Amino acid sequence: MALGYRFSDFIPPQDDKPGFESLLEIFLQLVTITSGDANEALNWLSSLDKQYKITNDEYGIGDFIEDLRKKGYLDDDPERKGGLSLTAKSEQSIRKSALEEIFGKLKKGGKGSHATPHTGTGDEASTDRREYRFGDSIEQISMTDSLRNAQINHGIGDLRLTEQDLEVNETEHKTQAATVLMIDISHSMILYGEDRITPAKKVGMALAELIRQKYPKDTLDVIVFGNDAWQIEVKDLPYLEVGPYHTNTVAGLELALDILRKRKTPNKQIFMITDGKPTCLKEGLRYYKNSFGLDRKVVNKTLNLAAQCRRLKIPVTTFMIASDPYLQAFVDEFTKVNNGQAYYSSLKGLGHLVFRDYRQNRKKNF
Structure with a gap:
């Protein structure tokens, strides 16, 4: 019996998802870009609908907003007339959406280790x-x-x-692992018409959801750094915005070490997402700033902390969202002193690099 091929007309796959699910996917993307402003995201969604006709006569944006309320994604915001705010269900859905987008579909493990x-x-x-x-x-x-x-x-x-x-x-x-994720929120994260903060937020949310589902024994602490550094909750990631800040990498690393000292597991690491060189230090009540080139005073303090992390056996993996040769030279020096790792990433590939390094660090170090 001869083997052959049977040909037929190609029928493209149809989108069989209900209207709500399709719009929810878009809404979760928009609300991440608007730093958690549900009202602005819905305005953008309405504009997209007007331009691209993403709804139909049977299910419109008004129906979608009503379903968001009914299904527990939105609450009335008493501080804004007619305003809406995200719920905890929305925040978790945003994290899951980021996980799907960046890391792909992952099945929840048992204990996860x-x-x-x-x-x-x-x-x-x-x-x-x-x-x-x-x-x-x-x-x-x-x-x-x-x-x-x-x-x-x-x-x-x-x-x-x-x-x-x-x-x-x-x-x-x-083993258990303790991870601190540092996110740069200096002004350069939105300079030159490039939105670098949204991909960084998505990575943080996806990493948090990955750990919750697959490695529940692990801990993830998130800190942001500009002129200063401070810790934020995972649920606050969608609302993260950049400020008129310089880049105080020293403050970020010092806070990361303070957090990791309190973790009992011996397996500790730092991930740092940044797009620029360190430009700021805090000396007492004043800030020492220099945005021109690589200031040796700032760089040396940063390298000293890299060496301290190495002595404590805490690797720092740096994800640099920049292609400037002199910035890469600094990251190379920082990585060599710390004995860590560095990746130079486009915004599109950032999440996949974080995921790969997170998994590789477990195998290699833990």
Whole structure:
């Protein structure tokens, strides 16, 4: 019988999602760009609908807004006449949307942990088997393999099961990891017509959702740094905005180290998303600033902290959203002192680099 091909007319796939789901996808993107301003996002959505006709006569923007209220995505904002604000359900949906966009579809794991190169008494079975050792638990014994060994060793008619017949399921030790994500909110993150803060926010939200779903034993702390540095909650990421700030990388690293000192796990790391060089220090009550070139006073303090992180065995992975050669030279020097890693990324590829490095760091360091 000859094999061949059967051809037919190509029918493009139809979008079978209901109107609400399609519009919700767009709304979650817009509300991230507007830093959590639901009213502005809905205005943008209405403008897009007028221009591209994304709704129809059966389901319009008004129906969508009403469904957002009914389904618990929006609340009335008493501080604004007729205004609306996001709910906790919306904030979680934004994180999930970012996870889908940046990391792809991931199934939630059981306990969620990171494997180490060591085996023994752990909390997750591997596919490997080994002989029984004193101290192994009954739950680890593979009865099927052990009974097969007994038949081979003693014969099918002999029902004895000795210690020499026993095989156990090997398990892998799991570890916890503590991560601090530093996000640059200096003014340059929106300069020159480029929106660099939205991709950085999406990465933070996606990383938080990844850890919640797949590595719930881990901790993720998020800090932002401009003239100063301060910690924010994961739920506040959609509302993050840049300010008229310089870049005080020293303050960010100092706060990151303070946070990690309180974490009990020995496995600690820092991710830093930035688009520029350090330009600011705080000396007492005054700020020392210099936006022209690489100021050695600022750079040396930053490198000193990189060395301190290395002594504490805390790797810093830097994601530089810039292509300037002299900025890359600084990051190279910073990375060498810290013995960390650096990536020079376009805005489009930033999330995939963070994901890859997060997974690789678990395998390599933990």
